Amino acid sequence: MTYLNCMADMWLFESLEEREKGEIRKLFRRSEYLKDEYLFIEGEPANSVFIVTKGRVKLIKTSEYGKEIVLGYLTANQLFGEEVLFDDSLRTFGAVAEEDSRLCSCYKSDFEGFLTQNSQLSLKVIKTLGDKIRRITEQLADVAIYDTRSSLCRTLARLATEHGQETLDGMKLNFRLTHDDLGALVGASRVMVTNVMKSLKLAGIVKVDFDHKLVVSKWFLSEPLSKETLPIKGHTASCDCFQRTQ
Structure with a gap:
């Protein structure tokens, strides 16, 4: 799971100079969601990437019988929605605020310009999506096996x-x-x-x-069943995107 202080620290922009990061911060949208409010629903066009800066978001999927399946929870400093970097895909899951939440987002159209200018970004996209697929596969295996x-x-x-x-x-x-x-x-x-x-x-x-x-x-x-590397969490107060007025 990726933890970030600010969207500008995302791996997509890590090769940029601080001055350039300052410019792309102007592209970010700041949004607040009330408890039980949907960020997006399954099946709608995917057009933005999100980072949670405050609160908790639940990722859900609906079975063919209408049952809600919980894919996981996201809290402060966690990035999600990277699949938007591909073609004109649809959301494969929905996201709803479990409590009053604040998010920072960046739209697909803004990403495309950076992707076309830096080929190394494509390799980083592949790695991140590979990690996501592994986590989802593990969760599905837990349920099935x-x-x-x-x-x-x-x-x-x-x-x-x-x-x-x-x-x-x-x-x-x-x-x-x-x-x-x-x-x-x-x-x-x-x-x-x-x-x-x-x-x-x-x-x-x-x-x-x-x-x-x-x-x-x-x-x-500490048992082999559950041993993983603990993520390093940041502090949302350092997110420059929310220091500016909307």
């Missing part, structure tokens, strides 16, 4: 790695998740998740902190 307990363990480990804050007991998620939320992430019922969570708490794998946020234990995260 592993039982509910294993799938939930792997999902909690991934969430703790991507969205956790280190505490004495382990990695604490920076947002709350209900059993319904967890069930949507692993494709299981709320009752099944509740039963599995009881066993995970007894095993010392997870605990619920005083503010009702999950904490995944350090010893569990």
